[in-house]
Amino acid sequence: MRLPSGGRIDRSKPLRFTFDGRAFTGFAGDTLASALLANGVHLLGRSFKYHRPRGLLSAGAEEPNALVEIDRGPGRREPNTRATMVPLVEGLTARSQNRFPSLRFDLAALASLAAPLLPAGFYYKTFLGPGREAWHRRWEPLIRRMAGLGRAPEAPDPDRYAHRFAHCETLVIGAGRAGIAAALEAAEAGDRVILCDEQMEPGGRLLLSPGEVPGLAALRGNLRVTLLPRTTAFHYGLQNFVSLAEILDRPDGLRERLWQVRTARVVLATGALERPLPFRGNDRPGVMLADAARAYAARWAVLPGRQAVLLAAHDSGYEAAFALQDRGARIAAILDLRAAPPLAAAARARGIEVRAAHGIAATRGGLRVTGVLAAPLRPDGSPDAARATPIPCDLVLMAGGWTPNLALFSQARGRLRWDEAADAFLPGEVAEALTCAGACAAGRGPGHPIAAIAAGALTARRAFVDPQNDVTTRDIALAVQEGFRSIEHVKRYTTTGMATDQGKVGGMLGLATAAAASGRTVPETGHTTFRPPYTPLSFGTLAGRHRGPLFDPIRTAPSHGWAEAHGAVFEPVGQWQRARAYPRAGEALHAAVARECLAVRQKAGLLDASTLGKIEIVGPDAAEFLERCYVNAVHSLRPGRCRYALLLREDGFLFDDGVLARLAEDRFHLTTTTGGAARVLHLLEDYAQTEFPALRVFLTSTTEHWGVAALQGPAAREMLAPLVRGCELAALPHMTVAEAEVMGIPARLFRVSFTGELGYEINLPADRLPELWEALIAAGATPYGTDAMHVLRAEKGYVIVGQETDGTVTPLDLGLGWVIGKAKRDFIGKRSLARAEMQRPDRRQLVGLAPLEGRAPEEGAQLLARPGAREAEGHVTSAYASAALGRPIALGLLARGRARHGETVLATRLDGPPQPLQIVPPVFWDPEGKRLHG
Amino acid sequence: MLLIACPWCGPRPEMEFRHAGEAHLARPADPAAVSDAAWAAYLYERSNPRGEHAERWRHLHGCGRFFNARRHTLTDRISATYKPGEAP
């Protein structure tokens, strides 16, 4: 019910909204929660497990019940939004969750009559033992329908999210009285200050008083202060690295912003959370935290009920009751768990009946509370239902005392210490530069001890400790009875404090109940870990702009534009986009690959090999450095010559391969695999800096500098020669390098081949490569992509690191022992190659595999010695249709493979029985290498 | 995210760095003279302590240099960073 005056709302700005399709009106300054209460809507949701009717428990971020779906159109449907944290805007569309078919009449709520069917540990008990069958047949389908929170949106999110890094001297979390004071003090001392607060209006409990919040104007006017409302500090990382989620909801589509703040000091002013009280039916709509009811009246001019009963364990409840009475509510009675309530006289002076040492035996009502059964307490603290008397009411206030809000303190690895006098966990030691201020540091004074409250409710039925997870005092007592002692185990077994609650509402009461049930004290029982995020967080905030094309950088080769314009099909290779093939109009991919392969074998093909990693190695000790790292003999490599080079790890397994070219005595040009460029440079830098620091050598990545056109095929020389000046191509034998001018551009000209044909790899400054590319196409070269490149190299038995190797393959396994410099004293991995295990004759070795029937095997297929063999002897690493040979070919790793040429093995198939393959040497095309040297 | 003091560049956020394993594992000067067992220990055995740990980092997205750090594995607190060849 809306009060005729007061509150921090703007009555000149009415706003229309709907809830479950019904139209309502609220005011600017309302939250969805306050606006619904103002319209008399108390039933806001159904609970997670039992589908019990639920209303508002709180007015803030800790709200466990009022989780609603906000629908702002396609892609903007957000489930599990706390109605207490949603500012009302014109046209807001909200829906309740977890109801079937409607919120008021819910079939699954029948389950709440059957609540004993779902006790603590229900899932564990049904998963294990004889219940497992029943789980699959009966329970799982039923529970999947009933349980769960909200529904995820289906369309992509059209809004934008931003990330921002920030630095300051003082970060203050929480803009209540203590936070504002701390921010003012730090700003006056000259600090850059960030002050964040989760509510849409900063001020905390100062907002309970009318008028301007003291100190806010001074903060707003201070340029050193950044004031962030609707901003939740949700994660406290090491060395004061704190993450904040700011909700902007800007009309330009900027929805939320993630702040990552590094700060010299943090002041936690996160206040305290009021505890609920355990009694039968304490989850009925209309049962509310006392301070929340007071906030609704003071901040939004809404009376949550006309006739209230207060159940008090703390004096703060009286202040709430008095405030509500002042705004026109009738306080039917105050029931106080304490024998001598300090404010009883003050209440009676206001005409309010106070019953000391009383509790609530049960609430009455259906979708809203209609009354309570007030009962005197027995000596054990439990309400004596036999002597209970009914009191009609439409609002029950719970004042259970206060828990300092130390979730972030705990995330900062601060220790919580139990303070007997405060009857609360208070901040203890913490290693971060962090101080606590206000109620989170000291609490809000003791009331009736939490241990006594819990002890009095152990036998109550349906007394909810954690309403969001539908956990009752009895569930916790049952877990303890079944032998769970650690509070972390009790938490997992009962699911108390899980999901979005993270102990905010039910944490203290839950552990006090576990303590009471096990006959221990609260500090003996301890507390559970507080985990980030403090409150739920949207995936959009975490992702920021890292979505779609910005998810990961995309690298493109110099000919990319030409390839796109000519219908190339691309594939990702790491971050690179490489052309797989260049199909002509109407040409199938496999046909294009076959055509490109034949063009290379018969005339000449052109591959953009710019993605190869390139490292320039310079210095007087460059040769000695490479000699110590690569397996090759490097000192004997003369300037102008190239070698196929292998790099191992210290464990002896192949790490990368490439071509090592010596340009001068003190200068080398090294290529790496496309995917290995960064890790090879990292490894070489490691050895240069830390193992061989005395060597004078510099390593520079030149991957982006050089564009590489690989021109391969019998006609390569005659196509290239007219473009070259300063170098006689015919005088350039296989595995040489020369510096020359190509089309007038300074170039490094390599005579190398990854196809087995006469070939050149022309290195030009990357931005000049497109000129050469188009000239060679005009001269008759056929562009080919990575698919053809794979086939061509496999026809020659050339391996690809990462395809023929998997981190357990040595050069000897691949038949590449000839690459290793025989006279070398040492290189990376040499010692490991000498281990007996590496020399075993039954290691898997590279072989060619020739299918005996017409189709290629599947890559990854296991190789079996005979039908029905239970153990594989190897696997297929590569398999292709070879256009040049007119049949399929494959490569594989096979135990003792080199000694088994001519034998037959079986390759498993996913689509049928294993297929026979003949073991052959791995070189299918031009085994003598005549074409290479042509 | 840790704040790591590169001995050359000063304090920088962790995302600029790459962890590079345990520190002070010297590669044997003459690997051929080392027994199989000693070589296997060099390759695979790491201390993995609960407490102070000497480890290597590289300021990958900065100066590119490797350096050593002493980090407490329980608290993640880095008590010292120092250049290769230096004492902490």
Ligand SMILES: [Zn+2]
């Ligand atoms: Zn640096």
